[in-house]
Amino acid sequence: MARRRVHRAFIGVVCAATLLAASSRPAEAASIGTLAGFYQSDVTFAGNRVDLSVESSDGRRITGEVMLNVGTANEVCIDFKATLSESGQFNLVGMDVDGRIVVHGKFDGTLLEASYRLFVGGTIDHGDLHVVVEQSSPPQFDVTGEWHGSYQSQLGSTGEIVFAIRSGQQMPEGTLMVVDKTRGIAFAFDIFVSVNGDGSFAMTGLGPAGLFTTTGQLKIGNPIGEISGLGAAGKYEICFVGGDMDAGVFDVVKSLIG
Secondary structure (H helix, E strand, O other): OOOOOOOOOOOHHHHHHHOOOOOOOOOOHHHOOEEEEEEEEOOOOOEEEEEEEEEEEEOOEEEEEEEEEEOOOEEEEEEEEEEEOOOOEEEEEEEEOOEEEEEEEEEOOOEEEEEEEEEEOOEEEEEEEEEEEOOOOOOOOOOOEEEEEEEEEOOOOEEEEEEEEEOOOOOOEEEEEEEEOOOOEEEEEEEEEEEOOOOEEEEEEEEOOEEEEEEEEEEEOOOEOOEEEEEEEEEEEEEEOOOOEEEEEEEEEEEOOO
16 A cells, blocks of 8 residues: 555564564454454544445455445445455455445455445545454453553654553454653544454554554553553554554553553
C-alpha cells in the first residue's frame, strides 16, 4: 500500500533485538471468521467502523458480507467474493444494491491492512481499511484493564502510551492514548484487540488524528507491587488524516489497579 508520504521503515535493529514479533502463521480462509476494525477515507478524511463476516470458504476463495458505517446514520452492507493467497494477499470485490467495494491488502492471520475503493450513490471514495480477527475461542490471556508504558518514534519523538481495554461483544475493545512529550500533544483512539493463543496480538484503532495499528507479543512475568506481571511489546503505525505517517516501537505493562 504505497500511499503515504513519510518514511515507512521501522527501527529494524531495535525491533530485532528487543521485540517478539507477532507469529507468522499461514493465512487460511476458513479460519478468518469475523473481522472488525476501522476505515479512513482519503477523500473526506472521515473514518468509521467496518466489519467483515465470512459466510463460506472453499480453499482460498471466500464469500461474505462487508458492513461499513458511513456518516452518522447510514450503514452500507455489501455481499462480497474474495481470494486469499498462501502468502496472505487478500483481494475482495463486492457488489450489491447498496453499492460496490474493492479491497486489496495483506492478511497475516490476525490483522488485515488494506486499501479500499467504495462506490455508493454515484460517489467514489477510497482510503485505508484495518481490521482484526474476532477470536472464536475464549481468550487465554486476560488483557482487560489499564496498560501503561512508553514508545519511541522513528521520527525521534518519545512519550507515554496507555491502553484502557474492556471486554466487548465481539472482542476486547477500549481506548488508547498516545502522549507525545517531545511535541507536547496527545492523540486518542477507539480500539479493537485480537489476541492469539501464543500471546501474539494485533490492535487497530481510529481517532480524530487517524488510524492506529499495532502488532506485538505479550510478555508474562511475576506480579510486583501494582504491576500484574503481564506486559506487551511491539511496533505501531499511525496513518494521520491528510496522509502523513509515524511508526515506531512500544513497551507496556498491565496495572493491577484500574
